[in-house]
Amino acid sequence: MGQGNENDRARPHATSIAVEPEQTSIADIRWIDAPGILVFWVLAIVVFLQFFTRYVLNDSLAWTEEVARYLLILVCFLGSVSAVKRGSHIALEFLMRMVPPACAKALSVVSAVITCGIYGTLTWIGIELTQKTRQKMVTLPVPKAWIYTICVVALAVMTAYAAVWAWRKLRRSPGQLVADLDRHLTTD
Template sequence: MSIDIDALPQVMGDDGQFHAQDETVDLSGTTLEAWAATGIFWLLGATVFYQFFTRYALNNSASWTEEIARYLLIGLVFMGAAIGVAKNNHIHVDFFYRFMHPRLARTVSTVVDALRVLFCGAAVILTGLMMSKLGSNSRMSMVDLPMNVVYGVCMLGFAAMTWRSVQVALIHYRRGYSVLERVDSTMQDR
């Protein structure tokens, strides 16, 4: 098998200079959860850098950084999970859908969408109940803040997952199929 080098994209011009142009960056499709996750990620990075700097450069580690980094990582996970729900790319098994009758596959897929909405909605309610039981008595170890700040971020993540689950279920309903039924489709297909 031979490769035609002239058919490949050229990045070197006749003048011997490198000529490549980047595509324009379009952030218009970035969800609110993605912006929140980006902010939390940079706070986490700054916290870990501060921890590294105080430990190894100043030889006097800031004790609060480990706890705050842990809580920021929790927030990042919950915001990331909401992004995964919005993109509908969580782990799923589509093997059995290939062998199901199309009507049965559609029914099972609809049940999966409904269960996802119910699960995430129940998680919002349960997190709220837990937060009300804890009140302001439960505090963080090193930083004098209530633990409900952390649980509030978790509840916000579950609320975003619930909202995105409803949106995904509506898209599947309007299209008449889901990614489970047609593995080659994406959420952008309309």
């Protein structure tokens, strides 16, 4: 009888999975990733313009700092949509690997439901904030409500994806959920 490694003995429900690292290519980018990537490149151009005008021309453009700040916020929210879609936000996965599969499933489902609730609550608060905001940017005549609206839409999409993840976890058997967790941990 062959001996397993220490992890297999410590965790009887562990599965041995030989997985090669995934290769990321441009084909992995989906339409849902496009807004975040686009805003990221606009941010890169604005920051370069800010650097160039400040340190090369010695005459900084006033609007670049404020625009860069808001673009960074948008990159955060739009990038989070991609992370929620892939299920790649951080979680206490080590705890789920230490408990029996049934308990791991319960923890995973509860975590997904809480996450969905937080995104939904933030969406609601964001809608209220957007409706109350009447200010414009200091340096440009752009209403701040437009930026908040993009953030709220991103939060609503994150809520929808989180609900899908919660539903998937609820439907999986405990053994399948643990195998998925192991596969996720070995490929990321």
